[in-house]
Amino acid sequence: MPDITESARRLAELITNCQADYIEARLEESQASYITYRGRELESIGKTRAVGGNVRALIKGGWGFTSFNDLSDLASRVESAVKQAQLARGKKSELAPVEAVIDSVLTLQDRNPVIMPLAQKKRLLDEYNDVIWETPKIQTSIIAYGDSCKKTIFLSSLGSFIEQERADVTLRLAAIATEDTEVQQAGLSLGSRGDFSAIENLHQPAAEMARHAVAMLSAPRVAGGEYTVVLDPVLAGVFTHEAFGHLSEADFVYENDRLREIMALGREFGAAELSIVDDATLPERRGSFKYDDEGVPAAKTYLIREGKLTGRLHSRETAAKMAEAPTGNARALSYRYPPIVRMTNTYIEPRTASFSDLISDIKEGIYAKNWYGGTTSMEMFTFSAGEAYMIRNGKLAEPVRPVTLTGNVFHTLKNIDAIGNDLDMNQGGGCGKGGQMPLPVSNGSPHIRIRRCLVGGR
Amino acid sequence: MEDILARAGKVAEAAEVFMASSEETPVQFEANRLKHVQSKQASFVALRIIREGRVGYAVSTELNDRQKLVEAAVETAEFGIRAEFTLPGATAYPRTKVFDPAVESVSLEEMVGLGSELIDMVRKHTPEILCDAEVAKGTTLVRIINSRGGELSYRQTGFSLGIQGQLIRGTDMLFVGEGQSSCRPLSDTGAVAGVVLRQLELAREQAPIATKVLPTVFTPDGVASALISPLMVALNGKVVLQGASPVGNKLGEQIFDRKLSLHDDPTIGYRPQSRPADDEGTPSQRTPLITRGTVAGFIYDLQTAALARKKSTGNGGRHHGGLPSPTPSAFIFTAGDTAFDDMVSDIKEGLIIEQLMGAEQGNILSGDFSGNVLLGYKIESGKIVGRVKDTMVSGNIYQLLKEITAVGSDARWVGSSVYTPSLYCPGLSVASK
Numbered sequence: 021m022p023d024i025t026e027s028a029r030r031l032a033e034l035i036t037n038c039q040a041d042y043i044e045a046r047l048e049e050s051q052a053s054y055i056t057y058r059g060r061e062l063e064s065i066g067k068t069r070a071v072g073g074n075v076r077a078l079i080k081g082g083w084g085f086t087s088f089n090d091l092s093d094l095a096s097r098v099e100s101a102v103k104q105a106q107l108a109r110g111k112k113s114e115l116a117p118v119e120a121v122i123d124s125v126l127t128l129q130d131r132n133p134v135i136m137p138l139a140q141k142k143r144l145l146d147e148y149n150d151v152i153w154e155t156p157k158i159q160t161s162i163i164a165y166g167d168s169c170k171k172t173i174f175l176s177s178l179g180s181f182i183e184q185e186r187a188d189v190t191l192r193l194a195a196i197a198t199e200d201t202e203v204q205q206a207g208l209s210l211g212s213r214g215d216f217s218a219i220e221n222l223h224q225p226a227a228e229m230a231r232h233a234v235a236m237l238s239a240p241r242v243a244g245g246e247y248t249v250v251l252d253p254v255l256a257g258v259f260t261h262e263a264f265g266h267l268s269e270a271d272f273v274y275e276n277d278r279l280r281e282i283m284a285l286g287r288e289f290g291a292a293e294l295s296i297v298d299d300a301t302l303p304e305r306r307g308s309f310k311y312d313d314e315g316v317p318a319a320k321t322y323l324i325r326e327g328k329l330t331g332r333l334h335s336r337e338t339a340a341k342m343a344e345a346p347t348g349n350a351r352a353l354s355y356r357y358p359p360i361v362r363m364t365n366t367y368i369e370p371r372t373a374s375f376s377d378l379i380s381d382i383k384e385g386i387y388a389k390n391w392y393g394g395t396t397s398m399e400m401f402t403f404s405a406g407e408a409y410m411i412r413n414g415k416l417a418e419p420v421r422p423v424t425l426t427g428n429v430f431h432t433l434k435n436i437d438a439i440g441n442d443l444d445m446n447q448g449g450g451c452g453k454g455g456q457m458p459l460p461v462s463n464g465s466p467h468i469r470i471r472r473c474l475v476g477g478r
Numbered sequence: 479m480e481d482i483l484a485r486a487g488k489v490a491e492a493a494e495v496f497m498a499s500s501e502e503t504p505v506q507f508e509a510n511r512l513k514h515v516q517s518k519q520a521s522f523v524a525l526r527i528i529r530e531g532r533v534g535y536a537v538s539t540e541l542n543d544r545q546k547l548v549e550a551a552v553e554t555a556e557f558g559i560r561a562e563f564t565l566p567g568a569t570a571y572p573r574t575k576v577f578d579p580a581v582e583s584v585s586l587e588e589m590v591g592l593g594s595e596l597i598d599m600v601r602k603h604t605p606e607i608l609c610d611a612e613v614a615k616g617t618t619l620v621r622i623i624n625s626r627g628g629e630l631s632y633r634q635t636g637f638s639l640g641i642q643g644q645l646i647r648g649t650d651m652l653f654v655g656e657g658q659s660s661c662r663p664l665s666d667t668g669a670v671a672g673v674v675l676r677q678l679e680l681a682r683e684q685a686p687i688a689t690k691v692l693p694t695v696f697t698p699d700g701v702a703s704a705l706i707s708p709l710m711v712a713l714n715g716k717v718v719l720q721g722a723s724p725v726g727n728k729l730g731e732q733i734f735d736r737k738l739s740l741h742d743d744p745t746i747g748y749r750p751q752s753r754p755a756d757d758e759g760t761p762s763q764r765t766p767l768i769t770r771g772t773v774a775g776f777i778y779d780l781q782t783a784a785l786a787r788k789k790s791t792g793n794g795g796r797h798h799g800g801l802p803s804p805t806p807s808a809f810i811f812t813a814g815d816t817a818f819d820d821m822v823s824d825i826k827e828g829l830i831i832e833q834l835m836g837a838e839q840g841n842i843l844s845g846d847f848s849g850n851v852l853l854g855y856k857i858e859s860g861k862i863v864g865r866v867k868d869t870m871v872s873g874n875i876y877q878l879l880k881e882i883t884a885v886g887s888d889a890r891w892v893g894s895s896v897y898t899p900s901l902y903c904p905g906l907s908v909a910s911k
Binding site for chain 1: 505508509511512513514515516517518519520521522535536537538539540543546550553554556557558559586587590606608644646649650651653689716720721722723724799800801803835836838839840841843844846848849850852868870871872876907908909910911
């Protein structure tokens with residue numbers, strides 16, 4: 021494999037005398053392995069290696085970007101990024117000032133899941149698969165394990181030169197139960213920043229997941245309409261990410277005058293109990309890092325504090341155009357993509373309510389747990405639960421088929437009227453935006469209660 | 479590649495080397511202005527071996543790291559699936575047209591011009607709208623060789639034009655958009671902008687809608703966003719083999735409305751999903767999936783077909799460079815004979831769904847879907863009266879497609895992999911605030 025450090029030194033020379041307002045480059049080498057099962061049998065097992073890089077240039081507000089995995093002709097890559105920026109140029113370049121950083125954040129020596137023997141990984145997955153298959157009426161199972169390790173070098177015309185390493189582990193388990201023409205499934209998603217032990221000892225949850233898939237076969241569907249809904253920390257984390265997180269990404273806002281008015285700092289979005297935070301400085305979370313992909317140090321940013329809009333997530337460009345401080349949220353999925361504004365670890369801060377406080381005065385409502393997915397159009401969002409139960413007269417009642425919930429960000433956040441004391445971060449998620457998916461993030465929340473939430477059903 | 483195959487041949491009973499390299503040039507507009515001009519070069523090589531009866535697999539972007547690639551494939555073969563298939567030997571391929579040299583000669587300046595033209599057309603209609611647009615071109619080279627003498631290489635070009643508009647009034651947000659793609663250069667900005675202008679016209683007013691079961695017309699975009707994913711999963715030979723498909727044991731049975739026919743077709747000239755062969759070198763073919771309401775077939779790759787005692791349908795796809803698995807190329811619904819306007823005028827009170835958000839998040843294996851109507855219109859007394867909001871619909875595609883009132887004559891491409899007409903369903907559950 022070519023040495024990316026040597027290529028990075030060469031690029032650092034090449035970009036010093038460019039006719040551009042700003043220019044940066046990123047080089048990356050990565051390795052990954054994966055094991056998947058479909059049913060009893062292993063479906064695939066494989067290993068991948070990748071090396072690549074990119075150059076991004078800014079001229080009068082226009083960006084040129086070139087990505088490649090052939091590192092042999094770096095001079096022409098730099099030249100074409102500059103030429104492209106020249107073509108895209110408009111009025112003026114604006115980037116929030118940051119200090120040049122020279123740093124090295126090397127972690128793979130201590131922890132690298134990719135070099136663990138495949139046999140050891142496979143043994144654990146076999147155990148989980150056995151647990152799922154021991155459950156009667158299970159038709160099939162899906163197991164998807166993946167790990168990766170990556171070294172990135174970032175350098176810029178400011179003089180920054182940053183080496184960072186990261187590792188990632190993800191595991192998705194699903195059990196599928198069938199009876200006559202009914203097919204139901206239940207799933208479990210976990211992840212970690214390279215720590216394999218985070219996905220060990222899941223035999224018990226895997227068995228519960230399989231039993232839940234079977235229970236869904238005979239569970240009734242809810243009737244569609246408005247309900248008081250209590251979300252568990254996993255689903256409330258997805259809700260936080262979809263319902264508000266994306267709207268706080270400044271690249272949606274900065275060139276949109278109407279949205280800037282709507283998203284004016286100080287606007288009331290929720291009750292005084294509600295605070296939402298994005299924090300890449302949390303230790304050992306999947307969304308954590310020391311520097312983002314523009315070389316900006318990670319930060320903790322309050323998006324909503326005591327119900328009011330107090331901040332948003334920025335790249336250097338969006339920060340400059342909105343005259344706010346950069347927050348270190350420009351992230352790229354890989355060397356194939358330019359960095360865009362992304363979340364990191366996003367959560368609702370805990371308050372004081374216990375779970376029984378949340379449900380005790382609900383006559384008829386829904387307790388929704390776990391997640392299938394979520395998406396947003398900024399104003400409207402949907403997110404779907406992996407498990408759901410009716411709440412009747414203040415108590416958890418019968419399980420029902422998984423539900424999809426929807427809301428309008430300007431109303432639904434205000435309808436959160438109680439926040440629990442049991443913050444938990446979910447490491448199993450991946451975020452998609454602008455074709456860059458899945459980016460490692462984590463989401464979290466305590467249990468929360470939402471009044472008048474629209475639930476789909478028949 | 480030949481060297482990798484030769485090295486692999488020393489340690490394995492059979493081997494296949496797959497290589498893809500691509501050059502892509504997107505030009506992107508943000509907030510009505512040109513913002514990014516990009517070029518992306520990428521290549522990878524994948525080695526699949528059969529060693530002691532088991533499949534090993536490794537992928538690298540480093541075309542010269544040959545011995546490492548062979549070693550990684552050998553390491554994974556120890557645990558790999560038992561190979562039930564035989565790699566295809568030398569064979570003839572259909573002459574599917576997927577390359578047009580004219581794409582390469584479209585200049586960046588011309589692409590910028592097309593993007594500006596698109597945005598100007600939409601803004602002329604609605605000056606306050608904010609548009610993002612993308613014009614992209616690309617070329618891909620694919621080559622497959624295997625130890626049984628199978629060999630194939632082809633070049634493919636691609637070109638796309640797309641625009642998305644966002645209109646904000648108060649805190650109300652309206653999203654409109656359209657995109658087209660081809661293996662040949664596209665220049666008909668009017669056709670793309672026309673779709674967007676029609677959406678803007680229909681969404682001009684807002685209309686309240688009741689919580690009840692309503693007759694519903696899915697436009698081609700609506701069909702693609704709500705109904706296609708569950709079918710793509712259910713008709714996948716691998717899901718069928720696992721017994722997880724609700725239609726898996728219904729081959730030859732009529733379980734859909736007789737007006738519905740669906741097939742997979744990677745042989746249509748100049749479509750981005752077309753190719754002479756799949757990623758395992760099996761020749762492309764047209765595969766009937768639903769014929770007049772009857773389940774007619776499933777899609778297969780080599781391994782799944784061997785396990786199911788079927789033949790590969792030429793649907794072995796390598797998603798993100800992974801091992802081949804059954805993958806749809808282009809799902810094509812046969813057009814019907816009812817004009818869209820006739821469907822609308824037939825409905826006293828009903829809903830038109832153009833974009834459903836979140837439909838793919840549910841339990842798509844069961845066919846259940848549920849989503850927020852991101853773009854949809856209310857019908858009153860045979861006329862479209864405005865856009866619906868804060869509205870959710872739920873249903874099950876197997877119940878819904880069992881009885882269709884009418885199939886539209888308006889079939890068109892939605893994205894690169896779905897071709898469908900509008901579908902008029904007698905009743906769908908609607909929940910609204």
